[in-house]
Amino acid sequence: MLDSGFGIPFSPKSQNSAHKQDDSTRRCIWISQEDLTPNNLEQIKDLLKSEEVPLKYWLLLAFSYKSLGHLESLDSLLKDAETIFNSKEDSKYVKGTLYSSLGFHNLCQAYQFKNDDERHKRYMDWTNHYLRKTEGTSLYHFYLVKGHQSVFNYMRDKNTDHLATARSMFNMAIDLSHSAIVPLVLFGNVMVLSSNHQVASVYYLRALLTASYYLSIVENLPESKGSPRERNLELSLAHCQLVWLKATLFFALAACQFSLGNIEAAKSLIERSIALKPLAVSYRFASAITAYQLTHFKDEFEEEDVPSLLEQYSKARLASHILDRNNAAGQLHLCEFLFHRGDLEECTRRLLELQKTNLPYNLRAELEYQLGRVEHAKGSYTEALNRYMNALSHKSDFVSARLQLVKAAAGCGDLGLAREHCDFLLQCLQKVSVVLKVSAYVYLCSARETLETNKWDMLKMESVNRSQNQLDISCTFHSVQQGMGRLIDERLFKALSLLEDILFSSYGSESSRNSMEMSKFTNKVDAKSKAERDFSDPLAMEYYIRCLEILVSRGREYLCPSLNEYYCEYFNLYKSENDRFKNNFGVILMYTRNYTRACAVLHELNEKLSKEAEGSAGSGARERTRRERMVSTTLALTVRFNYALALEFSGQIAKAQKIYSSITREYPRYTSAWLRRSIIAFQKCDYESTLRYLEQVKKIHPNSCEPYLLRSYQLGKLKSYDEAIQEIRKMFRAIPSSAYDPYANTLLSSLLIKKSYRIARSTGAPLVFPKEAMQYAKTALKRPSVCNFYAANCIAVLLALEKNFKASYESFLLLMESLSMTSHMKLLVNKNIGILSAAITLAMLGTDRKTDKNKLNKLKVAKTQQHFQSAISNGKMDKSLYICYIRFLFDVQKYEECIAVLETARLIFHDDIFVYNQIIVTDAMVCSYLRDAEKTSSLVEMISMLSCCRFITASAEYLLEESHRGNTQFSTESYNKLKQITTRVETKMIPHITSTLPQLEKTCENKQQAREKRLQLQLSIQQAHEAKKREQEQERIRAAEAEEELSEKLLKEASEIASELLTAKPTQT
Known part of the structure; x- marks a missing residue:
């Protein structure tokens, strides 16, 4: 309505003068956007009061001020309207309209100040006050405001119960006024909040049909020469409002179709809206549709369409600004357009000019956000961070500002603040890809920052710690390092879990679900199968690989196969020019012992870097900085060393030795190359060269422990223990900090x-x-x-x-008493003491394989289980630990617990060895139970044994088939054992159980019938007792009633005798 303005007719001052005044003397005032400024407010109010304008024009002006962001002017107009239209002569409908407007205004203010408890409470009190007044005058308006209140409550705490309440309120408003358009539109808005765009479209369409019906009535009214001009002006205003409403409803329908993914229908509807009445919001939405078409083009999209779409986008944005140039929101949209065009200076100038005006809180938040985004684009992360914080102070649920704040905080190094806001975003938007990606990046950067900081602090500590008196400081630092290590791993695994939500889909197809079920029995299919992976985001894959790299470098080598697989997928899908990435790929290939491919990857990278170094040295066209030269030289040297390492591990010792020699000649202080030369010389039994290379390292780096440790290890391999011990003691004297x-x-x-x-x-x-x-x-x-x-x-x-x-057991107990143990330490000590305790416990069994349960010390068995369980809780990915624990439980005949642990291990590792072991354990358990008379006499136990036998046959058949195909390697003894178990189960155990089951079922049925007869007899006896008791009670009641009846009869007779005696005349003598 406000885009083109509206007119307010002035009626005559009195009822009598309406007939006397000439129609030409009646006046009308036209209101446009330029007129609605706070400076003109008092003049407009005086004019409205003097001309006695009806309430509807006061409200039209008030909410026009609201749409322009002038909330103080809105409040002033509504309060003056309350003073004027609060007399007894005004109708209840007028009062209901006024009170509902005041209630809605205070409700909006309460939501605006939801973080300010005092203001929020004050506005809510006024809201409730006007709601009570509205309820007493107009239930229709009352339901509308209550519905809005429920919508605001939903927007505050995201509780869907509020939306149900809002739908109920708006539905009651529709029932009260079937011809009203507003409740239909509001009900559609609630369905949009519920993401039910189809139902919302239905209600918008109902509102559109109603508005079209009213518009046709207004357009087809017959013109009467005698009708006053005031009536014509009223009809003209109604016509403008209906046209505006119809265009707005077309816009709402277009938005619903856009949300449903029907872009062409949305474009057609928004064009109809613009053709009906050009609105600023319609042009903005048209530009959004065009932007979507530019960024989400189809296969048949032609390059010639791009300029035309860009022209359409620019024209729509310009038309939007022309129609709404005085609206602060429209100016902010123009600034956003300038930002996307790259005109940052003009955008900043307009935003700073707009900042001087008195904007409402939501627009202030948008303004600060856009200023922060401009500073962010310029690289001023600190200033951008402050702007984003200001935006959130005005509007705490501003998701875009919070997301950009996380990026700016990461850019300026404030990772603690970034993590805090990431956690908030993850609570609100758990499965949004960009939030997951940004949060994963923040946690990855936090882990790397902590890692680098600790390394730097350690280097500083070692440089300072050169005397024996400072060993306690270094010792304390080691304790701090343990806690930091746990923190680094926690952040890396947090980043991995976030990235997995991007890379893996939550719901797979039927085939993928079947493959997940099969993965429980085989290690050939990963639980998160390739069918569910989404590798369309290279940045997410790169972050995932970085996290795995750091975890592998920190000792979690069981992640190497996964890292290798992701590297292969990455290089298959994307052509990466990142040389560090390729170098790391080569290192991981060495970790996984794929030395042939590692040599190929590192050789190609080494040749490329060598050519680049020759080209940069020969051409003086571009001067490189010292830092750039140092980075490129370091990378080239690292790749050469890694290539030599891969050659060495693949058996090409001569080539590796040649590269090591060239590295030590060019860079004599490169310690790793000297150490590898020493190791190769030791393998060739060239002990003189071995010692010479190590002495060279000691001269170059006198504070390095590596040459001493390697020399001691080599002497230990030669069984020269005295010299090896002396070498370590020599290191302790030369480097005091090495004592720790x-x-x-x-x-x-x-x-x-x-x-x-x-x-x-x-x-x-x-x-x-x-x-x-x-x-x-x-x-x-x-x-x-x-x-x-x-x-x-x-x-x-x-x-x-x-x-x-x-002595070993006492040593382990001393280890367990340490207070500064990490999870890895707890894993080691509990695993080792569990194995030792198991050996001691099982040693009591002697040589007899038939276990005597009386010989087993139950306390020792329980203690051993406790150690194994504690170890598993600190290291769930240790396969050997599960195998040891399973074997112990099998040996002590705790078959059910053993099978439970096997199920867990099978789900974690997907290894056929656990399926094989489960067959062995299940077979032993069934054999043990068949020798137990109590279990063989139980139908439930026998059915359970039959299920176990069927599991044995099915699993054994699967393993034998895999063995025939060559997918699973078993020893001859294991293969024969498996066939023997299968044959015994199929030929003896299953027939025995199946033949026993009918007899057990019959016995069980007889027992059940006997039990039912016994229960029936007990029930009949109980019923007889109860019947007898009821009969005795009835006899007692009948006796009491007879006694009471007799007493009443005697009392009645006595009263009759007494009355006769009193009324009888005395005898005369």
Whole structure:
């Protein structure tokens, strides 16, 4: 309505003068957007008061001010209207319209200040006040405002119950006024909020038909010469309103069709809306449709269509601005258009001019958001962050601003703030791709930042920590490192889980669901099959690969196959020019022992980087900065070393040695190449060269522990334990901080123990365990250092291997008392002590394979189970741990628990070995139960045994088929064992159970019948007792009634006798 303006007719001041005044003297005022400014408000109000304009024009003006963002002017007009139209002479309909408008205005203000408790409460009190007044005057208007209140409640807390309430309210308004258009439109709006666009279209269409009907009536009214001019003006205004409403409804229908994906229908409807009446919102929507067609083109889309679509987009945006140039929202839309065109300076100028005006809170939020977006595009992340924060302070549920805030916070390094807002977005928008991707990137950056910070702090600590007095500081730092390591892993796994929501679909087809069921029995099909994967987003794949890379580099090598698979998929789908990415791919191929392909990938990359280095050195056309040269040189050197490493692992030792030699000549301080040369020389038994290379590293890097550790390891391999121990002690003296190196302490502990065992074997003397190593292990646990744990664990394992169980068990118990244990430490110690405890428990069984349950110490069995379960809770991906636990449960005949653990392991690892083991355990369990008279006499147990037998036959058949195909490799003994079990189950156990079942069923049926007869007899006896009791009760009641009747009869007779005595005359004598 406000795009083209509207007219307000002035009626005569009195009823009598209406007949005397000439029709030509009647006046009308025209209101346009330019007139509706706060400065003109008082003048307009004085004019309305003096001319006694009806209420509908006051409300039309008030809400026109609202559409322009002048809320103070709206409030002033409504309050003045309340003062004028609150007399007794005004009708209830007029008062209902006024009170509902005031209630709706206060409701909007309450929603605007929902984060300000005081203001929100004050506006809600006024809302409830006007709602009570509306309810007493007009239920139709009352239902409309109550429906709006429910919609605002839904927008605040997203509770769908509020939408149901809103639908109920608007439906009651429709029932009260079948000819009204507004409740139909509002009901359609609620259905849009419920994402039910089809039902919304039905109600919009009903409203459109009603508006068309009214418009045809107005257009076909006969013109009367005697009709006053005021009536003609009223009809003209009604005609304008109906045309505007009809165009708006076409716009709403177009929006519904757009949401349903019918773009052509939406475009046709919006063109009809514009043809009927050009509206700014219609042109904006037309530009949005054109933008969608530009970004979502079809296969038959021609390149010649692009310029025409761009021209249509520009024309629609310009027409929208021309129609709504004084509206703040329209100006913000123009600024958005300028931003997308790249005209940042003009966009900023207009936004800053608009900032000086008095805007409502929602438009202030949009303004701050657009200013922040401009600063974001310029690279001023800090300023953009402040703008986004201002936008959220005005409108807390502004999702776009919060998402951009996360990006800006990540850009300026404030990852803590970015994570905080990511968590909020993930709560509101759990499955939105862009939110998942941005959140995953933030968590990935947080993990990398923490990792790099810890590395840098460690380097600084090592540079400062050069005296023995500062060892406690380094020891404390190791404890802090453990906590940081857990934090890094948590963030990486959080990023992985978010990216999996993008890469994997939630609902697969029937075939994919079947493949998931089959994956429970085989490792050939992944639970998240390829049919469900969506690799259309290269950035999400790249983030996923980065997370897996860091996790693998931090020791989680079980993720290598997955990482290798994603690398292959990535390079098959996308042509990446990222050289670091290709280098990492080559490293992962080495991790997975695919050395041939690793050589091919790294060789190609090495040739490419070599040519680029030659070209950049020979051409002086472009000056490269020192940093760029350093980065390219470092990458080229890393690729050369990795290529040599792949050659070495693939057996091409000569080529690898040649590359190592060239690296050490060009870069003498490259430690890794010297170490690899030493390892190759040691393998060739060239001990002189081995020592020379290591001494070279010691000269180059005097504070490096690697040459000492490698030399000690090599001497240990040669069984020169004294020299190996002396080498580590020499390192401790040269580098004081190395006393807390985990590898050094573990190596030293193992060397000391191996030396003692070698002396005992060579001399034949009894074993004298080195007290130094044991004492070191016991006292080291009191310090919060990671290396002491691994050293003590190494000692305990070696003691157990040498059957010194008591000392080993005590060592493990000391390890468990450590307060600074990580989850990996808990996994190790519980796994090892569980294996040791299992060995001790099973040793009590002796050589007899028939287990005597009385020999088993139930307490020790329970303690062993507790250790295994604790280990599994700290390391669910350790396959060997599951195998040990399963074997222990099998040996102690806890078959049901063993099968439960096997089911879990089978679902996690998808390995046929667990299917095979489950067949063995199930067979043993059924055989054990068949020897138990109590179980064989139970029908339920026998049916369960039959199900187990069928599982054995089905699973064995599957494994035998896989073995024939060559997909599963079994030893001859395992294969024969499987066939024996299958034959025994099919020929003996299943026939025995099936032949026993009818007899058991008959016995069970007889027992059931006997039980029913017994229950029936008990019931009849109980009923007889109850009948007898009821009969006795009835006799008692009858006796009491007879006694009461007799007493009443006697009392009546006595009263009659007494009355006769009183009325009788005395005898005369």
